[in-house]
Amino acid sequence: xxxxxxxxxxxxxxxxxxxxxxxxxxxxxxxxxxxxxxxxxxxxxxxxxxxxxxxxxxxxxxxxxxxxxxxxxxxxxxxxxxxxxxxxxxxxxxxx
Amino acid sequence: xxxxxxxxxxxxxxxxxxxxxxxxxxxxxxxxxxxxxxxxxxxxxxxxxxxxxxxxxxxxxxxxxxxxxxxxxxxxxxxxxxxxxxxxxxxxxxxxxxxxxxxxxxxxxxxxxxxxxxxxxxxxxxxxxxxxxxxxxxxxxxxxxxxxxxxxxxxxxxxxxxxxxxxxxxxxxxxxxxxxxxxxxxxxxxxxxxxxxxxxxxxxxxxxxxxxxxxxxxxxxxxxxxxxxxxxx
Amino acid sequence: xxxxxxxxxxxxxxxxxxxxxxxxxxxxxxxxxxxxxxxxxxxxxxxxxxxxxxxxxxxxxxxxxxxxxxxxxxxxxxxxxxxxxxxxxxxxxxxxxxxxxxxxxxxxxxxxxxxxxxxxxxxxxxxxxxxxxxxxxxxxxxxxxxxxxxxxxxxxxxxxxxxxxxxxxxxxxxxxxxxxxxxxxxxxxxxxxxxxxxxxxxxxxxxxxxxxxxxxxxxxxxxxxxxxxxxxxxxxxxxxxxxxxxxxxxxxxxxxxxxxxxxxxxxxxxxxxxxxxxxxxxxxxxxxxxxxxxxxxxxxxxxxxxxxxxxxxxxxxxxxxxxxxxxxxxxxxxxxxxxxxxxxxxx
Numbered sequence: 204x205x206x207x208x209x210x211x212x213x214x215x216x217x218x219x220x221x222x223x224x225x226x227x228x229x230x231x232x233x234x235x236x237x238x239x240x241x242x243x244x245x246x247x248x249x250x251x252x253x254x255x256x257x258x259x260x261x262x263x264x265x266x267x268x269x270x271x272x273x274x275x276x277x278x279x280x281x282x283x284x285x286x287x288x289x290x291x292x293x294x295x296x297x298x299x
Numbered sequence: 300x301x302x303x304x305x306x307x308x309x310x311x312x313x314x315x316x317x318x319x320x321x322x323x324x325x326x327x328x329x330x331x332x333x334x335x336x337x338x339x340x341x342x343x344x345x346x347x348x349x350x351x352x353x354x355x356x357x358x359x360x361x362x363x364x365x366x367x368x369x370x371x372x373x374x375x376x377x378x379x380x381x382x383x384x385x386x387x388x389x390x391x392x393x394x395x396x397x398x399x400x401x402x403x404x405x406x407x408x409x410x411x412x413x414x415x416x417x418x419x420x421x422x423x424x425x426x427x428x429x430x431x432x433x434x435x436x437x438x439x440x441x442x443x444x445x446x447x448x449x450x451x452x453x454x455x456x457x458x459x460x461x462x463x464x465x466x467x468x469x470x471x472x473x474x475x476x477x478x479x480x481x482x483x484x485x486x487x488x489x490x491x492x493x494x495x496x497x498x499x500x501x502x503x504x505x506x507x508x509x510x511x512x513x514x515x516x517x518x519x520x521x522x523x524x525x526x527x528x529x530x531x532x
Numbered sequence: 533x534x535x536x537x538x539x540x541x542x543x544x545x546x547x548x549x550x551x552x553x554x555x556x557x558x559x560x561x562x563x564x565x566x567x568x569x570x571x572x573x574x575x576x577x578x579x580x581x582x583x584x585x586x587x588x589x590x591x592x593x594x595x596x597x598x599x600x601x602x603x604x605x606x607x608x609x610x611x612x613x614x615x616x617x618x619x620x621x622x623x624x625x626x627x628x629x630x631x632x633x634x635x636x637x638x639x640x641x642x643x644x645x646x647x648x649x650x651x652x653x654x655x656x657x658x659x660x661x662x663x664x665x666x667x668x669x670x671x672x673x674x675x676x677x678x679x680x681x682x683x684x685x686x687x688x689x690x691x692x693x694x695x696x697x698x699x700x701x702x703x704x705x706x707x708x709x710x711x712x713x714x715x716x717x718x719x720x721x722x723x724x725x726x727x728x729x730x731x732x733x734x735x736x737x738x739x740x741x742x743x744x745x746x747x748x749x750x751x752x753x754x755x756x757x758x759x760x761x762x763x764x765x766x767x768x769x770x771x772x773x774x775x776x777x778x779x780x781x782x783x784x785x786x787x788x789x790x791x792x793x794x795x796x797x798x799x800x801x802x803x804x805x806x807x808x809x810x811x812x813x814x815x816x817x818x819x820x821x822x823x824x825x826x827x828x829x830x831x832x833x834x835x836x837x838x839x840x841x842x843x844x845x846x847x848x849x850x851x852x853x854x855x856x857x858x859x860x861x862x863x864x865x866x867x868x869x870x871x872x873x874x875x876x877x878x879x
Contacts, residue, residue, distance in 0.1 A: 209653045210326075210862060212646065229709070230643040231328060232652060234861035235868070237427060242328040245335050246636055250716070266582075311621075318624070321612035321631050322846065325854025327605065327639055334632035341625050348621075355620050379857045434867065435860025442856070516616075523677055524619040530735050532620040532727075 212261040213239040215246075217253040225257050233258075301367060302463035304357070305505055306407070307347030308368035311358060312513075313389060314340035315520060316376055325379050332424060336386070339417040346410045359524035363507075363514050370504040371453040373513040377446065380439070383428045384446035390422035391478050392457045395471050405465040426482050433486025440487065447483065448491045455495030459505055573774050578704035581647040589773055592766065593703050594648050595664070596775065598655045601641035602666035605659075606843050608634045610674040611683060619677060626723050627680060633720070637713045644705040660848045667691075668829065669752050671837030678731055678738075678745035684724015685798075686746070686753040686791070692721060693787045694757065697777035706775075725794065732799045739799075746795070747803040754821070755829045757784040788819045 210232040216225035228247045233239035239258040247253065283289045292299055317337035324330040348354040371389055376382045397418055400411035432443040458472040480490045496503075503509070524532075565584045572579060579585055612631050618624035642652040658664040669687055674680065695717075698710040731742035758764055758780040770776035778786075788807075795802050806822030813820065831837070 235865035245331045246639055318615045318628055321615055322608045323850045325857035327635055330635035331632055334628055338628055345621050358621055431861045431864040435864045438856050439860030519616050523617045530738055532623055532730055
């Protein structure tokens with residue numbers, strides 16, 4: 204074998220309990236997906252923090268660049284009408 | 300209760316051996332994994348020994364000849380392949396045993412139901428590693444085969460009857476051979492064909508006859524407790 | 533969208549993220565980038581892995597996170613030394629769980645360090661070669677069972693005092709790792725205190741064992757906060773960058789004030805004849821302690837502590853003896869890559 208075989212990095216997502224979505228918990232090294240799942244179970248849920256785990260090779264994640272932050276996310280910032288607080292409702296009106 | 304002692308000592312001794320890996324594991328992720336297994340087994344041991352008496356008195360004040368664990372679990376860690384082979388052989392026995400116990404209504408049923416889930420994972424961990432070591436590199440293959448061969452002679456004892464257990468371990472033997480054989484085959488390893496117990500010592504561990512390294516293990520485990528008779532910790 | 537060379541989900545990945553900020557920020561003058569970075573730090577915004585950051589900030593963080601991770605991993609050894617001799621099954625379970633946590637914390641911290649583009653293997657190589665440090669406290673030996681208690685109470689206590697402010701560190705991945713670690717570590721200190729309490733209230737031999745351990749661990753624990761403020765090489769800059777929130781001396785003072793009443797509750801004495809309450813210290817008074825032997829600190833730091841060589845030798849041996857196992861798993865993964873990939877079931 205080669206003198207160095209670094210195990211690749213995996214991103215771990217944990218569903219804390221039913222009804223919640225998977226949330227990024229951290230990362231770890233593993234030789235393959237099966238071991239990534241098992242290592243994630245041992246490392247990130249040993250205090251009962253999860254009911255389900257996803258693992259994704261870190262290299263497979265495509266991310267937006269923070270340097271493009273403004274142009275990339277700016278369009279979403281100027282549409283306040285998407286948020287409920289945009290609308291004025293008279294006091295006393297309920298269930299809205 | 301000799302059955303509680305037998306099962307409890309198995310779990311206690313294997314847990315102790317796995318605990319010896321702390322700080323020495325081949326990769327950091329495996330530090331966490333081996334400790335998880337050791338902690339599961341220690342938890343089982345505490346429940347089982349408490350069924351038979353005071354857990355600490357039983358663990359720390361019995362002589363070597365009074366321990367009822369199988370010889371397999373007391374075998375030294377050796378290299379990682381030996382540790383994995385030991386775990387594979389033992390978990391492949393412990394899992395169906397606990398499932399049988401859980402299905403019954405004996406005193407071990409509640410513990411066995413919970414512990415079977417833990418052992419399911421131990422067996423999975425051992426299988427995954429057996430596949431990788433067996434079907435990994437030439438070196439790992441050779442080491443894993445050596446380990447499987449070396450520990451083979453301690454596996455016959457697993458299926459000896461245990462007084463008061465309520466389950467006949469000999470009924471588990473064929474299933475065990477199938478399950479272990481299947482993993483070894485997938486791992487490109489050869490099922491050992493030597494004798495499955497020393498001729499002079501069939502069932503020895505369960506009757507209090509152990510191997511030389513066990514005495515040293517107990518000396519280390521018990522020395523502090525025994526140095527302070529009656530003290531609380 | 534940019535496909536990352538090494539990936540970066542939620543800000544933890546990755547080796548190979550390389551030189552962040554080089555492409556998109558190329559249009560900005562260096563001054564403007566520095567100003568934007570300084571403003572973000574001043575506004576208590578978190579810096580994330582691919583943000584532009586000053587080289588020195590990056591270097592400081594890699595050094596500190598690596599050192600912190602190494603400390604967790606080396607720190608397993610003195611306590612693991614007692615796993616096989618723990619005097620009750622309850623204590624054995626607690627100790628095993630604690631040492632396991634330390635491995636886990638090392639893993640969290642290595643992941644955090646890796647977000648800045650330095651792989652774990654590279655960091656471990658540096659540790660093994662003696663080119664990166666770990667906390668000097670772990671170069672002291674654990675000679676008796678009571679040392680396990682003293683480490684929990686004093687060493688973990690000092691570590692927590694240091695670490696809680698790090699949960700608000702300006703670098704996001706480090707801060708998040710620390711939140712998780714601090715949450716998990718809350719039991720570490722308590723178990724140490726409880727262990728010492730049992731000894732202190734036990735037989736005379738047990739009491740003496742506890743006192744001896746506190747005598748040996750007290751001063752090294754105070755040294756864990758680092759040299760005095762006026763001699764600390766990195767402090768001022770780290771404070772400005774909000775990597776560090778309080779000075780060494782400030783944290784040390786806080787620790788002493790916390791420990792004195794706890795020692796009383798334990799029925800143990802702290803080995804410092806000069807230790808006394810000074811009502812005029814600070815706003816609400818505080819303890820004065822005797823002089824710390826900084827020559828000892830420097831000697832241990834330079835490699836002349838009781839266990840420096842032993843600790844590194846064990847770590848290196850574990851790594852080298854484990855190489856064939858890691859290679860086997862990598863070889864298996866390569867052989868089975870076609871069938872296995874993407875099979876991580878979503879349970």
